[in-house]
Amino acid sequence: LMPPVESCYNLLDFEAVARRVMKRGAWAYYSSAADDEISLRENRAAFQRVWFRPRILVDVANIDLSTRMLGSRVSAPFYVTATALGRLGHPDGETCLTKAASRHNVVQMIPTLASCSFDEIMDAAEGPGNPPQWLQLYVNKDREITRRIIQHAEKRGCRALFITVDAPQLGRREKDMRAKATALGDGGSNVQKTEGHSTDVSQGAARAISSFIDPSLCWDDLPWFRSVTRLPIILKGVQRVEDVVRAAETGLVDGVVLSNHGGRQLDFAPSSLEVLAEVMPVLRARGLDRRIEVYVDGGLRRATDILKALCLGAKGVGIGRPFLYAMSAYGVEGVDRAMSLLKDELEMDMRLLGARSIDELGPELVDTRSLGSH
Ligand code: FNR
Numbered sequence: 001l002m003p004p005v006e007s008c009y010n011l012l013d014f015e016a017v018a019r020r021v022m023k024r025g026a027w028a029y030y031s032s033a034a035d036d037e038i039s040l041r042e043n044r045a046a047f048q049r050v051w052f053r054p055r056i057l058v059d060v061a062n063i064d065l066s067t068r069m070l071g072s073r074v075s076a077p078f079y080v081t082a083t084a085l086g087r088l089g090h091p092d093g094e095t096c097l098t099k100a101a102s103r104h105n106v107v108q109m110i111p112t113l114a115s116c117s118f119d120e121i122m123d124a125a126e127g128p129g130n131p132p133q134w135l136q137l138y139v140n141k142d143r144e145i146t147r148r149i150i151q152h153a154e155k156r157g158c159r160a161l162f163i164t165v166d167a168p169q170l171g172r173r174e175k176d177m178r179a180k181a182t183a184l185g186d187g188g189s190n191v192q193k194t195e196g197h198s199t200d201v202s203q204g205a206a207r208a209i210s211s212f213i214d215p216s217l218c219w220d221d222l223p224w225f226r227s228v229t230r231l232p233i234i235l236k237g238v239q240r241v242e243d244v245v246r247a248a249e250t251g252l253v254d255g256v257v258l259s260n261h262g263g264r265q266l267d268f269a270p271s272s273l274e275v276l277a278e279v280m281p282v283l284r285a286r287g288l289d290r291r292i293e294v295y296v297d298g299g300l301r302r303a304t305d306i307l308k309a310l311c312l313g314a315k316g317v318g319i320g321r322p323f324l325y326a327m328s329a330y331g332v333e334g335v336d337r338a339m340s341l342l343k344d345e346l347e348m349d350m351r352l353l354g355a356r357s358i359d360e361l362g363p364e365l366v367d368t369r370s371l372g373s374h
Contacts, residue, residue, distance in 0.1 A: 018325035028179035040263030043299025055354030081318030082136030084113035089328030100335035166237025303345030
């Protein structure tokens with residue numbers, strides 16, 4: 001029996017409902033991570049090693065959650081990150097995420113491997129606002145296909161290009177492999193719409209859809225991307241300080257997402273929070289923090305998680321599975337409620353922290369002394 005959406009009081013509640021009501025294969029694809037899922041666990045654990053240093057006696061009658069990301073004004077500092085195969089969880093797929101995001105004026109990152117077509121997703125945005133949408137790109141071995149995808153997205157009004165750089169091959173997700181063909185039950189026919197991949201499902205949903213991804217992608221390819229689009233270019237899946245610095249120094253990219261792909265790629269890749277704490281002082285010391293915007297994703301479930309990342313210098317944070325679970329259990333209304341709950345938590349926590357707006361969040365409000373000790 002399905003509990004009403006109002007019985008979910010936080011993002012983790014949606015996960016508990018989804019786990020019970022989702023088809024086995026879909027649950028396996030969404031929830032799985034690489035190998036022994038140590039990075040998946042660490043993504044949550046790292047946030048629990050950072051504590052606040054709240055400020056008192058600040059006039060917090062009015063709290064402003066809005067911020068700018070890559071030049072667009074948005075209502076909150078979180079975005080819906082790209083997650084493939086939305087129709088595994090709900091018949092309306094990614095358009096559920098689009099509708100809720102547009103109601104909230106929250107950014108949605110559209111995945112290359114969406115199970116709705118790119119245009120269906122762009123067209124699903126509703127409401128008077130014109131909430132920004134971004135494109136997540138898996139780079140095809142056939143660059144002509146990739147060029148067409150990018151230029152179509154730009155023409156349709158997408159506002160940024162996120163190139164995924166942590167997935168030359170998709171990680172080994174054994175839960176998904178075991179569920180294999182069942183996972184493609186009703187997503188399979190939709191998956192065909194994505195250009196240039198095979199659909200051999202014997203290794204699970206992830207492997208089946210990813211064979212077109214170019215493992216030879218490298219730093220030398222960046223000028224080509226810069227030459228085919230005027231969109232901001234962001235590297236998604238950066239995992240070490242040296243690579244953030246290198247990305248900034250190329251002058252070709254506008255941002256990075258620190259991410260281990262929700263623990264789905266290399267197991268024992270570090271949590272984004274850990275890398276963030278390490279990299280921001282380096283960027284500031286070299287004056288590179290003004291050249292690139294730094295985003296993080298992985299394991300953020302509470303407003304306190306979001307605020308910790310922002311205090312440490314993130315411009316915004318991506319949230320993946322919680323919105324998939326809310327969508328799978330309740331469709332648009334679930335995602336809408338998940339976003340409302342997160343905004344309520346943010347407002348309350350900012351008030352309790354003594355920060356009235358996003359630009360009042362800074363490293364002085366967090367204690368990271370335990371962060372490095374796993
Ligand atoms: C992802 N992620 C992902 N990333 C990407 O660049 N392209 C993709 O197609 C996908 N697909 C995908 C599917 C599913 C089911 C998940 C859970 C994740 C990774 C995603 O963008 C993000 O990095 C993580 O999901 C963030 O972690 P949380 O919020 O899920 O813990």
